[in-house]
Amino acid sequence: MLRCHRCKQPITVDDTVSLDGERIGHLDCRRPRDLSYDERALLFKYCLGHVVAVCETCGRGFNPQELAWDLLGKRTYLCPRCRVELTETVRAHLYACALLPSEVRLRAREVREAAQKLVKQSLEIGARADVLMREAEAAIATQSELLSEVRAAAAALRETMQWLASRE
Numbered sequence: 001m002l003r004c005h006r007c008k009q010p011i012t013v014d015d016t017v018s019l020d021g022e023r024i025g026h027l028d029c030r031r032p033r034d035l036s037y038d039e040r041a042l043l044f045k046y047c048l049g050h051v052v053a054v055c056e057t058c059g060r061g062f063n064p065q066e067l068a069w070d071l072l073g074k075r076t077y078l079c080p081r082c083r084v085e086l087t088e089t090v091r092a093h094l095y096a097c098a099l100l101p102s103e104v105r106l107r108a109r110e111v112r113e114a115a116q117k118l119v120k121q122s123l124e125i126g127a128r129a130d131v132l133m134r135e136a137e138a139a140i141a142t143q144s145e146l147l148s149e150v151r152a153a154a155a156a157l158r159e160t161m162q163w164l165a166s167r168e
Contacts, residue, residue, distance in 0.1 A: 001123070001126055002024070002119065002122045002123050002126050004024075004025040004026045004029060004032075005020065005023040005024070005025045006025045006026065006029055007025075007026060007029035009026070009029065009032070011024065011025075011026065011032070011119055011122075011123075012032075012119070013116050013119050013120050013123070014033055014088075014116075015032040015033055015119065016028070016032065016033060016034055016035065016036050016115070017115050017118070017119060019118075024118065024119070024122060031076050033076075033087055033088070034076045034087065035076070035077075035087065035090065035091060035094075036111075036112075038108065038111065039091065039094055039108065039112075042094060042100060042104065042108060043064050043090065043094055044064060046097060046099050046100045046104075047063075047064055047093070047094070047097055047099065047100075048063065048064055048065065049063070050063065050099070051063060052064050052067075052089075052090050052093045052094070052097075053067065053077065053079075053086040053089040053090045053093060054089070055079040055081070055082065055084055055086060056084070057079065057082045057084045058079060058081045058082050058084075060079070060081065062079070062080070062086070064090070066080060067079070067080065067086060067090070068080040068083065077089075077090045094108070095108065095109050095112070
């Protein structure tokens with residue numbers, strides 16, 4: 001399991017991550033799925049004047065500046081009426097917004113996908129390491145059992161040889 005080097009919580013493919021040297025961690029440990037700095041910059045540069053999220057619960061659409069923030073909790077973009085989390089809806093809008101230049105939108109998507117791929121590969125490496133560790137532990141247990149059997153057989157052989165020597 002891949003864990004953030006700062007908060008020690010698990011990192012999932014959907015989390016927003018940053019690299020600190022060779023270590024991977026949440027961009028914001030309190031809000032692991034928050035928009036990245038670049039996503040936020042694009043949102044406020046290109047999407048301020050139009051709806052970026054529609055709340056499924058109350059059916060209302062919101063511009064970025066209308067969305068509420070949960071300053072004490074772990075959620076970021078909230079419906080100001082019913083407090084439903086809208087961060088993923090905002091992110092989906094960002095990667096589909098026709099007002100972003102296509103090359104900017106494509107590059108932002110590539111960066112997000114590269115981060116997700118890095119997390120996925122790290123998770124796979126960790127899972128493979130766990131499998132190898134379990135295999136090694138099983139091999140050590142088998143070796144230990146065999147060694148016990150060999151010792152028991154050697155002790156029995158010694159007893160037999162001593163018995164035979166005493167009969168001569």
